[in-house]
C-alpha cells in the first residue's frame with residue numbers, strides 16, 4: 001500500500017522542512033534563503049502508519065534562463081505527473097499571493113488529489129492566512145507547522161482516505177474497509193462516526209505510574225501491555241487497534257511524560273516526545289490522573305498541550321478504588337479542574353479504576369461524546385441568529401467612541417470547531433470579548449470539552465479578491481465558507 005506524494009508550492013513556504021520531517025532524515029537542505037533546494041528529491045516517508053514516497057520540489061529561484069513562472073510551472077507539472085497526491089503548501093503568515101493562485105490553477109486542472117496545507121501555522125500570526133486559504137477553492141486547508149511538527153494529525157486525516165483508495169485500486173484490501181469520503185452533506189445534527197477503516201484515535205496520556213497501561217489492558221480485556229509498580233516502565237508509544245463497544249478504536253499508550261528537566265537518558269527523552277507525538281495523532285486525548293496526586297504541574301502541561309493541539313479532551317481520574325471520602329474528593333477535583341484548566345471548561349471528568357474496571361463504560365461514553373462535539377458543525381443561519389442575540393446582550397466595546405461592528409459569522413472548520421467573525425476592527429477586539437463569544441458558543445451550542453477557535457477578520461484584511469472582481473456578498477460568503485463548509 002504505497003503511493004507518491006509531491007510537495008509543491010512557491011519558494012520558501014517550508015516544503016523541505018516538511019519533507020525532512022516526513023522522511024525523518026536531513027535529506028533536503030533547509031535554509032531561510034529562498035531556493036536552497038536544488039532539485040526534486042525523493043524519500044521514503046512515514047506518517048503514523050502510512051508509508052509513502054515523498055517528493056520535494058524546490059529550487060525555483062536558481063535558474064536564470066527562464067521566468068520564475070515558467071520554471072515553477074514546469075517543475076510543478078513534472079512533480080504532479082509523477083505523484084498520486086499533491087500537497088500544495090502556502091505560507092499562512094503571508095496569506096495567499098498571486099503566485100499561490102497560479103499554483104492552485106495548475107493543480108486544479110492537472111492533479112486528481114490535492115491537499116492544501118497552510119504552513120508556518122503556529123501562533124495567531126497565521127490565523128488570517130489559514131482562513132484566507134479557503135479562497136483557493138481547494139477545500140479545507142490543513143494548518144501545519146512543519147518546523148514545530150504541528151498539524152500532522154490533520155494531514156494524516158486527509159491522507160488516510162486517499163491512501164486507502166490507492167490501496168483499494170491496487171486491490172489488495174478487503175471490501176469491508178470502504179472509506180466514507182462524503183463530508184459535504186453533514187448538517188449540524190449529524191456528526192461523523194468513525195468508519196471501519198478509520199478508527200477513532202485515542203491517546204492515553206499522563207504522568208508516569210498514573211495507570212495508563214493498566215487502563216488499556218482492562219479495555220483490551222487481556223494483558224497485552226506490560227504494567228508494573230515502577231514509574232516509567234512503558235518506553236514507547238504503542239498503538240493497538242480494538243473494537244471498543246462496537247467502535248473501531250486505535251489507542252496509543254504513551255510513556256509517562258515527565259518534566260523535561262527531569263528527563264535524563266536519551267531513551268527517556270524519546271519517550272517524552274513519543275507522548276507528544278501521540279497527542280498530535282490523536283483525535284481524543286484522555287488525560288489520566290492519579291487520584292492520589294491529581295493536577296500536578298505536569299498533568300496541567302499535558303492537558304494544556306492537548307488543548308493547544310486542538311484535540312478533544314477527556315480527563316479521567318484513576319485509582320478511584322482506593323479513595324475514601326469520594327464525594328468530597330470529587331467536589332475538590334471539579335473545583336481544581338475549573339480553576340486550573342479554564343481553557344478546558346466543561347470537559348468531562350470521569351472517575352475510574354483501571355484495576356477493577358469501574359467507570360470504564362462511562363469513560364467510553366464520554367470519549368464518544370467528546371468526539372461528537374469535536375466534529376460538530378453549526379449552520380451559518382443559526383450562528384448569525386445567535387450572534388445578533390449576543391451583541392444585543394453585551395455590545396462590543398467602543399474604543400475612542402467608535403463602536404466595533406461584528407457583521408457576520410460562519411463556521412470555517414471542524415475538528416475542532418473553528419469560527420470566523422467578520423468585523424470592522426479585528427485588532428481592537430479585546431480578549432475578554434472573544435472569550436465572551438467562545439463561552440457563549442460552548443454553552444448555547446452545547447460544545448463542552450473541545451477547543452473552540454475564533455478568528456476575528458476585517459473585511460479588508462488581505463482579501464485575495466480585492467482588485468479583481470467586485471466582491472459581492474455571495475462571493476464574500478463563498479470566500480468565508482470555503483468549498484467544504486456547510
Ligand SMILES: Nc1nc2c(ncn2[C@@H]2O[C@H](COP(=O)(O)OP(=O)(O)OP(=O)(O)O)[C@@H](O)[C@H]2O)c(=O)[nH]1
Nearest residue numbers: 012013014015016017032034035037058145146147
Ligand atoms: N515559522 C515557521 N517557519 C518555517 C516553518 N516551516 C519552515 N519554516 C522556515 O521557512 C524557511 C524555508 O523553509 P524550506 O523548507 O527551506 O522552504 P522550501 O519551500 O523548501 O523553500 P525552497 O527550497 O526555496 O523552495 C526556513 O527558514 C524554515 O525554517 C514553520 O512551520 N514555521
Ligand SMILES: Nc1nc2c(ncn2[C@@H]2O[C@H](COP(=O)(O)OP(=O)(O)OP(=O)(O)O)[C@@H](O)[C@H]2O)c(=O)[nH]1
Nearest residue numbers: 209210211212213214228231232233234256354355
Ligand atoms: N489501586 C489501583 N492501582 C492502580 C490502578 N491502575 C493502575 N494501578 C497501579 O499503578 C501502577 C502503575 O500502573 P501502570 O499501568 O504501569 O502505569 P503507567 O501510567 O502505564 O506507567 P508508566 O509506564 O510509568 O508511564 C501499577 O502498580 C498498577 O497496578 C487502579 O485503578 N487502582
